[in-house]
Amino acid sequence: MGHRLTQYAHGGGCACKIPPGELEEVVRGLRTGPASGDLLVGLDDGDDAAVVRIDGDRAVIATTDFFTPVVDDPYDWGRIAAANALSDVYAMGGRPLVALNLLCWPRETLPFELAGEVLRGGLDVCVSAGCHLAGGHSVDDPEPKYGLAVTGLADPNHLLRNDAGRAGLPLSITKPLGLGVLNSRHKATGQRFPEAVDVMTHLNATASAAALAAGITCATDVTGFGLLGHLHKLARASGVTAVVDSASVPFLDGAVEALRDGFVPGGTRRNLDWVRPHADLDAVDEDMALLLADAQTSGGLLLAGEISGAPVIGELVPAVDDRTIIVR
Template identity: 45%
Template sequence: MSASESVKLTSLSSKGGCGCKIGPADLMQVIRSLPPAVPNPDLLVGLDTSDDAGVYRLSDELALVQTVDFFTPIVDDPYAFGQIAAANALSDIYAMGGKPLTVLNIVAFPISTLDKSILADILRGAADKVAEAGATLVGGHSIDDKEPKFGLAVTGTVHPDRVRTNAGARPGDQLILTKPIGVGILTTSLKRGLLSEEEIRRVTAVMSLLNKTAAEAMGSYDVHACTDVTGFGLLGHASEMAKGSEAGIIIRSEAVRILPRVRELAEAGAVPGGTRNNLAHVEGSVIFPEEMELLDRYILCDAVTSGGLLIAVPEAEAEALLGDLLQLGLEAAHIGEVTGDHPGMIRII
């Protein structure tokens, strides 16, 4: 057994489970306290719509897409952790309709207490995903920290007229989600030793899958809005889309693909704190069926790492796009629609 295999990385994370972001309610409170940004006509996407990345126009033909994401280990295999962290950070570029160009590694690592081979494996996993994305690693920054953390700062490019935001959904659009949910509950269960090796491989494969294929597929369609489903969960990111688009959203809960055993493990108590925070944050913006149980509400709000794209596409194109995604081997599903009713709200049916 190598040094990297003998250490359980998830046990070194004080947060545990999902590697969650700061909760949406706390984050919004902080952001509201900041002075307004200086207006800049070349800033095409900033903080206004809680979008996945910032977009800055360089010319009539070219804009930069910029994002950064990092978190504590959510799996024990260092190579897999590097892959997942890279896929998660790259996803923001894909959600905006962009192409990743360059990346910088962000490393916090207890270099005096953990074997250096662990960090090497993390970096190797990330490098392989960066290469798969067709991007170039140009450097990074590292600090000595008692808790491992890893991620990427990513710069991509997009045509200014082809930017996808979470604020363009229109009534009549159909909603397609390109990955199953339940990741946060499963990674919390992993930390508690409740998953089989096969289940660990399954959830790891979902998280480490780049959204490159989905983004390239949607590039052929008249997509009105897109976001990736990550720390704020499906309903959290759908709520941002509803508010940004000033439209209502309907989600058919039975159509949402959920990873195996998620509900069983949630019943056993493996619901991460980030998931609970997500539900508390969106409750005023979601109309749940009265009969929907609390656990099912948690699952729809589950804090995801490296989730799929939530795509709003015209009804006339939805079936073709879904067919393309399925043919490409993605676990995509048609989960709902955009409506002119209850703007800014989500209705679960």
């Protein structure tokens, strides 16, 4: 079947992220520069992107995201990586304006025409998002990696951010979970999961617009740190506890079976290890806990509020001791 891109990387997609606990230790104490009221979102709460106010009704959103191959097809990988990078802008309530390619390629190992297919996939997604794709940067690298640096625009008075949650709000999610375990199975066996590809390439643009229209102010996207990891960050930043109804969480077909058969990314296990000290998981078994912590690639939005078509999976309640998450 030609070159299987996932075999040229030690991991795949957002499961390759540096473990969240290690990352927080590294960035702890870093400052974003001189204090300024124009920097609306920076390093403080680990939000999805940086936001800087330009004037009264305009703010710039800046973000970047890239990763190793999550699927073998180069065009699909390009589409997934681009959709994932654009998602950070949507997760802040913005619209992407311009993006730059970030490409790392083992030019002596993989044919460069495959890199062209990756770039074509990224371009097609940017076109569908109404976002300019204007050049970028490439390096010769032993491992293939691809993504985007994205600049977007937003109304500074109507942002989605992870520190705006409050007790009494419902929690909803816009895409099913299970992408990590299915991608792990794909990497190990070559089995394709078209539904997973469809989910990963689906833009979060409509969900973001619907959230803003509904008056929602608190959101994040669910990517490499899994539902539990991103929810932990949201609840911690907002000073609340999140209660999750595990029976209401949607999963992709085949995800439970992939987990049962042992196809669990290392990133998923690291996510659960990081969240466990802050969570009450007594009501669910280890398999469900792993699925809730599964490292997603280009996942959906997690909203403190309700929009049409997004299942409600729990609620925010006043802080309960030092727990950020209670799973039932």
